[in-house]
Amino acid sequence: MDNTNNIITTNITEKELHPVSGMLMLIINIAGILFSMLLCVISPLMFYGAAGGLGVVIGVLLFVLFCIMFAGLKVVNPNEALVLTLFGKYHGTIKNAGFFFVNPFCTAFNPTAGALQEETSQDLGEALKKGKTVKASSKTRGRKVSTKTMTLNNAQQKVNDVDGNPVIIGSVVIWKVADPTKAVFNVENYFEYLSTQCDSIIRNSARMYPYDTMRDDDSEMTLRGSSLEIAEKMKSELQEKTFDAGIEILEVRITHLAYAEEIAAAMLKRQQAAATIAAREQIVEGAVGMVHMALDRLEKDDLILLDDERKAAMVSNLLVVLCGDKEAQPVVNSGSLY
Structure with missing residues (x-):
């Protein structure tokens, strides 16, 4: 059974530890070892x-x-936490940076670090076979929990939008x-858990909206036109899913959005056709207004009297000139030469 993405039902409340200074205990341990060695030497004498x-x-x-007391000396770096267990039970969490002394029988607990160490070892073995070198990741150093701000670059995936179009x-x-305590006790590997939840939420969100709309409806949310609003919804849903894992979601951004290759060309033609139709509508609307204004001015100024047949011819000619793709070539009637 894979427990990577299953939240453990047992809820452990975090207990922050404030242990004694490790420097003081280091001096006491060194003095104690020297005294014990001296005692072993001078006692027979x-x-x-x-x-x-x-x-x-x-x-x-x-x-x-x-x-044995040397095992109780712990170093915690800034933006790190150390979750300790004592004989299988939760002992406490050190969240402050410094050099401390705790119960020497306490052990650091972080199964995620162990999983990352195994992955790094496998990558190192494969690299050595190929003659390459691999640097150890900072995530695998010890069993401390990093509380630094990190970035998860979710891989591009193909999903269907609400209209059934494949989108990448x-x-x-x-x-x-x-919450380091929840992160190590409630999930097996919080890196994999976050990645899996992110994939699921992106797929579900993409299926709820169209990639783009061909209608003049600004109220409809689309993946292309409302990416910021949809990203905020993704953030809220992802935060709800990862709260029990002790993870705080700071921001979600959509970095890539495109039609799949198999329909990209067809959708481009569709967008071009829609844009052409919208442009033609504006051109025709403007041309009709200009023709109407021209006829009104001619009649108002009594420049020329036109019957219905000549009005129709003038309207036809003006619409051809105004709505045509190419510039009109005027024809001047100069009359008969003979």
């Missing part, structure tokens, strides 16, 4: 018999104890881990 042996045993025990759409998600 100062005491005889069982007392000397007891001093050596105490020195060895102290040496082992202070060596791509997006980018800007996000960060807001």
